[in-house]
Amino acid sequence: MPKYFMPTTLLSGKNCVKRHSRHLIHGKKCMIITGKHSAVVSGALADVTDVLKENNVEYELYDKITRESGISEIYALGQRMKTDGTEYIIGIGGGSTLDAAKAAAVYAANDIEPMRIYDEVYKNKPLKVVCVPTTAGTGSDTTQYVMLTLDDIHNKRSFSSPDCFPYATFLDSRYTRTLPLEVTRNTAIDALCHAVESYLNNQSSAFSDIVALEAIRLIGSCTDALVSGEFTEEDREKLLVAASAGGMAVAHTGLNVVHAMGHQLTCDKDIPHGRANGALLVEFIAWMAKQDIMRAVDVMSAFGSDLSSLKKFINAVIPTTEEITEDDIDKWLEKSIASTVTENCPGEFTKEDERFIYYNALINKRRKYTEW
Amino acid sequence: MPKYFMPTTLLSGKNCVKRHSRHLIHGKKCMIITGKHSAVVSGALADVTDVLKENNVEYELYDKITRESGISEIYALGQRMKTDGTEYIIGIGGGSTLDAAKAAAVYAANDIEPMRIYDEVYKNKPLKVVCVPTTAGTGSDTTQYVMLTLDDIHNKRSFSSPDCFPYATFLDSRYTRTLPLEVTRNTAIDALCHAVESYLNNQSSAFSDIVALEAIRLIGSCTDALVSGEFTEEDREKLLVAASAGGMAVAHTGLNVVHAMGHQLTCDKDIPHGRANGALLVEFIAWMAKQDIMRAVDVMSAFGSDLSSLKKFINAVIPTTEEITEDDIDKWLEKSIASTVTENCPGEFTKEDERFIYYNALINKRRKYTEW
Numbered sequence: 252m253p254k255y256f257m258p259t260t261l262l263s264g265k266n267c268v269k270r271h272s273r274h275l276i277h278g279k280k281c282m283i284i285t286g287k288h289s290a291v292v293s294g295a296l297a298d299v300t301d302v303l304k305e306n307n308v309e310y311e312l313y314d315k316i317t318r319e320s321g322i323s324e325i326y327a328l329g330q331r332m333k334t335d336g337t338e339y340i341i342g343i344g345g346g347s348t349l350d351a352a353k354a355a356a357v358y359a360a361n362d363i364e365p366m367r368i369y370d371e372v373y374k375n376k377p378l379k380v381v382c383v384p385t386t387a388g389t390g391s392d393t394t395q396y397v398m399l400t401l402d403d404i405h406n407k408r409s410f411s412s413p414d415c416f417p418y419a420t421f422l423d424s425r426y427t428r429t430l431p432l433e434v435t436r437n438t439a440i441d442a443l444c445h446a447v448e449s450y451l452n453n454q455s456s457a458f459s460d461i462v463a464l465e466a467i468r469l470i471g472s473c474t475d476a477l478v479s480g481e482f483t484e485e486d487r488e489k490l491l492v493a494a495s496a497g498g499m500a501v502a503h504t505g506l507n508v509v510h511a512m513g514h515q516l517t518c519d520k521d522i523p524h525g526r527a528n529g530a531l532l533v534e535f536i537a538w539m540a541k542q543d544i545m546r547a548v549d550v551m552s553a554f555g556s557d558l559s560s561l562k563k564f565i566n567a568v569i570p571t572t573e574e575i576t577e578d579d580i581d582k583w584l585e586k587s588i589a590s591t592v593t594e595n596c597p598g599e600f601t602k603e604d605e606r607f608i609y610y611n612a613l614i615n616k617r618r619k620y621t622e623w
Numbered sequence: 624m625p626k627y628f629m630p631t632t633l634l635s636g637k638n639c640v641k642r643h644s645r646h647l648i649h650g651k652k653c654m655i656i657t658g659k660h661s662a663v664v665s666g667a668l669a670d671v672t673d674v675l676k677e678n679n680v681e682y683e684l685y686d687k688i689t690r691e692s693g694i695s696e697i698y699a700l701g702q703r704m705k706t707d708g709t710e711y712i713i714g715i716g717g718g719s720t721l722d723a724a725k726a727a728a729v730y731a732a733n734d735i736e737p738m739r740i741y742d743e744v745y746k747n748k749p750l751k752v753v754c755v756p757t758t759a760g761t762g763s764d765t766t767q768y769v770m771l772t773l774d775d776i777h778n779k780r781s782f783s784s785p786d787c788f789p790y791a792t793f794l795d796s797r798y799t800r801t802l803p804l805e806v807t808r809n810t811a812i813d814a815l816c817h818a819v820e821s822y823l824n825n826q827s828s829a830f831s832d833i834v835a836l837e838a839i840r841l842i843g844s845c846t847d848a849l850v851s852g853e854f855t856e857e858d859r860e861k862l863l864v865a866a867s868a869g870g871m872a873v874a875h876t877g878l879n880v881v882h883a884m885g886h887q888l889t890c891d892k893d894i895p896h897g898r899a900n901g902a903l904l905v906e907f908i909a910w911m912a913k914q915d916i917m918r919a920v921d922v923m924s925a926f927g928s929d930l931s932s933l934k935k936f937i938n939a940v941i942p943t944t945e946e947i948t949e950d951d952i953d954k955w956l957e958k959s960i961a962s963t964v965t966e967n968c969p970g971e972f973t974k975e976d977e978r979f980i981y982y983n984a985l986i987n988k989r990r991k992y993t994e995w
Contacts, residue, residue, distance in 0.1 A: 255633035
């Protein structure tokens with residue numbers, strides 16, 4: 252949609268938590284929400300608590316969020332904050348953690364049943380949320396979207412509200428240094444998918460294009476690092492900015508069919524989110540080239556002279572090793588075409604298009620892209 | 624500074640005022656502030672009042688803003704709105720008009736003496752302001768800055784407040800169709816200066832760079848149109864987006880020495896704002912190249928293979944015809960070096976640097992840039 256709105260204050264650069272500490276202080280008591288690991292080993296949690304102590308902000312730490320954390324856990328957390336005097340929330344971690352913080356902020360401020368969060372109507376503004384990402388991919392730190400796990404890890408559902416943009420986000424690439432290489436790669440490709448799905452999107456606008464294209468270019472400039480697994484601090488900074496810029500882009504356009512289709516790979520074959528989407532990306536761009544060759548070329552040219560360069564890069568960093576059959580594809584077709592994001596796809600996107608993308612991406616892997 | 628915050632909602636595209644009319648409605652009564660001319664001939668005023676009537680919003684029209692409108696006129700307007708039930712303001716026009724709307728919004732909500740607006744502390748949030756620019760240059764529609772005229776046109780002073788970002792901005796390139804060619808050119812070069820001064824700036828960050836560079840590239844893609852004076856709708860859209868992106872960039876970094884130095888040309892020689900800044904731009908970039916050659920090249924390469932291409936373009940669209948002497952330059956040196964924006968200049972910027980830029984830009988015009 253031709254609308255741009257992104258009210259989150261972004262603080263970036265080395266040591267930004269301490270250098271811009273006033274943006275971390277929004278009351279006398281806060282809840283810090285983290286996963287079990289990255290907030291500690293990255294040093295982010297220590298930086299945050301140092302600032303809170305210096306400023307006499309009382310805090311409580313909830314460090315139990317995992318990919319499996321369900322809506323009932325986050326709801327309970329919200330209920331607890333209603334009575335313990337929590338004024339705002341700091342989320343430190345990857346996408347699951349930041350989304351947990353954003354959802355808990357809604358529950359803490361409203362008397363609603365857990366599932367009513369999806370109605371996207373609640374009386375009171377959520378508590379303020381500050382995000383400190385430790386991965387470079389999710390984009391949750393710059394969007395109004397919140398993805399929650401319902402009964403089990405394979406049943407996720409998102410909601411969206413302009414009130415759910417984080418209040419402030421701190422982007423310090425030092426916090427991504429301790430990420431396992433596989434996570435760095437998967438999340439970088441996830442960020443790339445966000446940017447590409449936003450740029451090749453019915454709802455794109457001049458301003459979403461600016462951030463989407465820059466995210467694509469930034470990741471394009473880090474291909475050598477992502478392949479070799481050796482990152483300079485500048486590479487890490489670029490990937491972190493690209494992830495947030497990718498978030499800013501999809502915040503305005505919504506996602507597209509890559510995420511809808513990739514989700515089936517995650518559900519059925521347990522392929523991690525970023526790798527699942529990345530496996531389908533080149534075929535999506537090739538399909539999009541038939542709708543808008545100029546835009547497809549804009550994306551491609553950040554990675555080389557033809558689409559094969561992008562394919563080669565993705566195969567090098569996140570190869571799909573799982574065995575996929577045509578029967579698998581048949582199972583997935585109905586589910587992903589039913590996703591509302593397919594409406595964001597320029598041109599008519601049919602089940603046969605979907606089959607074509609799945610097939611070429613996952614079975615007919617030797618396909619050449621010299622002509623597309 | 625490594626901080627990004629731009630809370631204005633941007634609506635863009637053909638007929639966006641009517642297509643996104645709900646973003647124009649923020650109360651039951653509004654004041655429309657315009658200049659004498661462009662709001663009417665561009666069709667913007669008619670589009671806005673159509674939407675207000677359809678939505679039963681009462682409105683009053685104040686159409687007397689000019690470049691000369693002083694702070695007392697705008698203060699009086701603010702006082703009037705205190706008692707007449709005005710709930711929000713719509714500004715339609717160029718920079719002077721949009722800034723008048725932004726300042727009037729502060730006065731309408733606060734009991735302060737006129738000059739206290741520069742203290743940048745006032746109790747109440749300004750009224751909401753909606754901007755509908757009819758020029759593509761000012762960037763006022765995406766910044767927290769407000770420039771006001773004090774006693775006379777040569778005595779202007781700006782203030783800045785995070786509360787002074789417009790609430791919403793409508794960008795419809797149809798409203799710039801009726802601009803005189805000279806204004807289109809001057810304002811485009813002003814926007815280019817904003818973007819370049821933000822990109823070549825101590826305070827730049829990853830996010831200000833994204834919007835600054837895109838503004839530079841967009842204007843770079845319109846050089847043929849700006850030279851010939853023949854614009855497609857796409858050119859006009861690009862220039863309008865570039866102007867707002869340039870605003871988003873300087874909103875985060877502040878301006879730089881080009882604006883401080885150009886201001887003397889406007890005061891002393893009555894050279895219009897955009898043309899005054901444009902006259903100095905190439906020499907500023909040449910000076911900056913000594914501090915950061917890579918960034919200078921980023922700017923330059925949007926216009927050709929060397930700095931001469933940019934110089935040729937600027938000379939073609941906004942030639943400096945005024946006779947400038949070394950005595951003139953001597954008079955200006957103290958004044959512009961005293962501006963606080965010189966602090967944004969990477970490297971040490973001395974009075975001799977300033978003299979060098981003025982001299983080469985305005986007197987030694989045949990200087991070649993094959994080596995810089």
